[in-house]
Structures are given as C-alpha cells and as structure tokens.
Amino acid sequence: MTNPTIETIANTKIDVLIDSKTLQARITELSKVITKDYQGQDFLMVCILSGGVMFLTDLMRQISIPHQIDFMAVASYLQGITKSEGRVRITMDLLTDIEHINVLLVEDIIDTGYTLKHVLELLNSRSPKSLRVCTLLDKHERREVDIKLDYIGFQIPDKFVLGYGLDVDGYWRNLPYIGVVHT
Numbered sequence: 511m512t513n514p515t516i517e518t519i520a521n522t523k524i525d526v527l528i529d530s531k532t533l534q535a536r537i538t539e540l541s542k543v544i545t546k547d548y549q550g551q552d553f554l555m556v557c558i559l560s561g562g563v564m565f566l567t568d569l570m571r572q573i574s575i576p577h578q579i580d581f582m583a584v585a586s587y588l589q590g591i592t593k594s595e596g597r598v599r600i601t602m603d604l605l606t607d608i609e610h611i612n613v614l615l616v617e618d619i620i621d622t623g624y625t626l627k628h629v630l631e632l633l634n635s636r637s638p639k640s641l642r643v644c645t646l647l648d649k650h651e652r653r654e655v656d657i658k659l660d661y662i663g664f665q666i667p668d669k670f671v672l673g674y675g676l677d678v679d680g681y682w683r684n685l686p687y688i689g690v691v692h693t
C-alpha cells in the first residue's frame with residue numbers, strides 16, 4: 511500500500527491472526543523459560559526498533575530477574591541491492607558496550623532471515639559473552655538463510671502481518687493483536 515491516508519487506514523478491515531489473549535499467554539510462557547535460563551546471570555535484552563518494541567516491553571515486564579535493555583535500529587536492505595547481497599545498515603547503534611555481556615536479541619519477526627543474520631554477525635564481532643535470539647513470530651517457510659532461533663513465540667504462515675509493533679508504512683503498530691489485511 512502506498513501513501514496510506516489516515517482515513518483509508520481507519521477503513522481497512524483487519525482479520526485477527528493471533529489475538530491479544532493468546533499473545534500474552536505465550537509471552538508469559540516465554541518469560542518463564544527466559545527467567546529460568548538466565549537465572550543468576552546478568553543479561554541485556556536488545557530490541558530492534560521499531561517492530562520489536564511492544565514485544566520487548568510486554569516480555570520484560572514478566573521477566574522476574576535483573577536485566578538491562580538497549581535498542582538498535584537497522585535499515586534492512588540497501589536500495590538497488592538484492593536481499594541476498596544486502597547488508598543491514600545500522601541507523602541507530604547500541605549505547606552499551608556488549609563485550610563479555612550476555613545478549614538476548616528481541617525481534618518481532620524473522621522472515622527470510624537476512625536482517626537477523628547480519629545483525630548477529632555485527633553483534634558477534636563485538637565479542638559478547640553469549641548471544642541468543644528471541645523472536646515473537648517465525649515465518650519459517652520463507653527462510654533463506656540458516657540461523658538459530660533460541661526462543662520462538664509463534665510459527666506463522668507466509669502472510670504479511672501487522673499490529674503489535676509490526677507495521678505497513680509505519681501504521682498499525684498500535685494494534686494489541688497480530689492481524690492481516692482482510693481480502
């Protein structure tokens with residue numbers, strides 16, 4: 511959708527794919543596993559802006575052990591370059607020096623996997639003590655690169671989803687559920 515106006519957005523019918531209650535119940539489960547896995551260890555949750563922000567804040571509220579957070583932003587693909595050649599461009603870097611730090615990367619969705627692959631390479635080059643990935647959504651059938659996901663909220667079909675942090679042209683991030691445009 512190009513140049514959406516507020517009116518067309520307001521009139522677009524969205525079908526619910528994962529409702530708010532289901533999302534929150536799964537986040538509770540994930541937070542319990544993460545709390546158990548990082549027991550007694552200091553760790554930093556790194557959120558990739560902007561899509562991961564709702565997931566991060568809901569997840570961290572339920573993690574009952576001490577941890578810190580930081581943010582980074584990436585532009586997924588450079589213009590004119592195909593996905594496979596593309597390198598992510600860091601548009602906002604971490605404030606934290608992650609050397610010798612346990613890092614848990616919090617992502618909204620893994621699609622082809624290229625963005626994550628490049629972010630992992632970059633973070634690994636900074637010698638963290640450990641580096642794991644927690645993604646809310648995994649579009650597994652779209653994967654083009656081999657990457658390890660440590661914590662997965664939901665496997666979803668190959669559909670373009672929005673809401674709960676995920677956007678189309680910057681909108682719909684506020685929806686408390688994951689949806690798809692009604693067709």
Ligand code: IMP
Nearest residue numbers: 620621622623624625669670671676677
């Ligand atoms: P990948 O590099 O192909 O894995 O793409 C990852 C990024 O593309 C995600 O972090 C999202 O920003 C975006 N993306 C992929 N699929 C969707 C979707 O269904 N809805 C919204 N954004 C998506």
Ligand code: MG
Nearest residue numbers: 558561618619
């Ligand atoms: Mg993202």
